[in-house]
Amino acid sequence: MSNVNQTEILLESGTNELEIMEFTIDGELFGINVAKVREIMKYSPVKLMQNAHPVIEGIFKPRDTVITVIDLAQYLGLPPSQDISHDIFIIANFNELNFAFHVHGVVGINRISWRKIQKPDKIIYGGNEGVATGIAEFRDHLITILDFEKIIAEICPETGIQLEDIDDLGPRFRSDRKILIAEDSMLLSKMIVECLHRAGYINTIKTDNGQEAWDYLCEAKESGDPIDTHVNLVVTDIEMPQMDGHRLTKLIKEDPTLKVLPVVLFSSLINEEMRIKGEQLGADEQITKPEIANLVSIIDRLTDNTPSEYAEL
Incomplete structure (x- = not known):
């Protein structure tokens, strides 16, 4: 052993x-x-x-x-x-x-x-x-x-992300907040997007790894537009090819323009050691898959998404 x-x-x-x-x-x-x-x-x-x-x-x-x-x-x-x-x-x-x-x-x-x-x-x-x-x-x-x-x-399907968990949050409202997602698993990426859409976050940008997400953020920054016209929050896995979620978080939080963006680490790797690592890099929240309803609640809070602003779904 x-x-x-x-x-x-x-x-x-x-x-x-x-x-x-x-x-x-x-x-x-x-x-x-x-x-x-x-x-x-x-x-x-x-x-x-x-x-x-x-x-x-x-x-x-x-x-x-x-x-x-x-x-x-x-x-x-x-x-x-x-x-x-x-x-x-x-x-x-x-x-x-x-x-x-x-x-x-x-x-x-x-x-x-x-x-x-x-x-x-x-x-x-x-x-x-x-x-x-x-x-x-x-x-x-x-x-x-x-x-x-x-x-x-x-x-074990019951251990994965459950779309029905979104319904337990109660009435949801359509939001125009733009959520950038970095997730290399096609299955999980599809499920995360479906859950966010069901929760009212219809403006999602899906990337397959941290490098693609970083490229998107760099293009948004170079456009000269306010960054919140392109993205309001980043949800990232940790384990991804090309660039992992920790490296992506580090780059975002060290950038003078992008550091205002909330970053949520959403990964099955979250444990005590990984949580310390994420905190050191400046991650705003860290949550273990498959807690999708908790993820939505965190996005609501970090983007100041208030129901009074939008029409009910």
């Missing part, structure tokens, strides 16, 4: 780098952001669960916590391990829930710049709904960075 010490691996704020844990399935190389990993463990027998999703291998209880085990090889359509006794469980935390991803081996941890991670080809990796969130080039090999949020959302 090996614990991953978060305080040792967390990088200096806003450097646009991440640590990737490389692992193998059927000899193919994949990666996961170390910030998501709680620990790695040797394979352990699991208790089967009736009527569970086909890729849920079962559950096990390493200490006092029951953890769901996901057979990543089966999910990816790859062959099972030839010798399960050497397999590994990667224990990861998503949306404040722990999951064990059953993999065939762990290679190690490497530091890499987000600029070295490219968006995968849509044809090869399943189009907009593909399971790969990025392809990292490190030394002489390529690492497929999996979209673990999408995997969890498919297996």
Whole structure:
């Protein structure tokens, strides 16, 4: 059993780098952001669960916590391990829930710049709904960075963003506030936009990563118009190719013109260490996915969105 010490691996704020844990399935190389990993463990027998999703291998209880085990090889359509006794469980935390991803081996941890991670080809990796969130080039090999949020959302839909949560906020009013969204997961990006539109925020600008969001902000600034004619608030994920959300926040808050913009970090990575990091960079709010109703309430407050200004939806 090996614990991953978060305080040792967390990088200096806003450097646009991440640590990737490389692992193998059927000899193919994949990666996961170390910030998501709680620990790695040797394979352990699991208790089967009736009527569970086909890729849920079962559950096990390493200490006092029951953890769901996901057979990543089966999910990816790859062959099972030839010798399960050497397999590994990667224990990861998503949306404040722990999951064990059953993999065939762990290679190690490497530091890499987000600029070295490219968006995968849509044809090869399943189009907009593909399971790969990025392809990292490190030394002489390529690492497929999996979209673990999408995997969890498919297996356990109830843990994901729920459009119905917006209805619990009560009557909503159409707003002309312009919300810039930086989110690399096509599935989550679509759901966030749908939820914001349902909440009355119909003026949304969607970008696929921090670099695209930053390019949009730079163009808005160079136009000479007041910045609030282009954007009133930024919602950003943390883990994205090209430029991550921490780097984007740092650039915004260090810019004399853009620093007035509220920035909300909306990510499954938010934990105690990440929260400290976000505060150091000047993030106005940080919220864990999938709390979409809370996100809307925060946007209401940060943009001073008052119902009296607009027509009811």
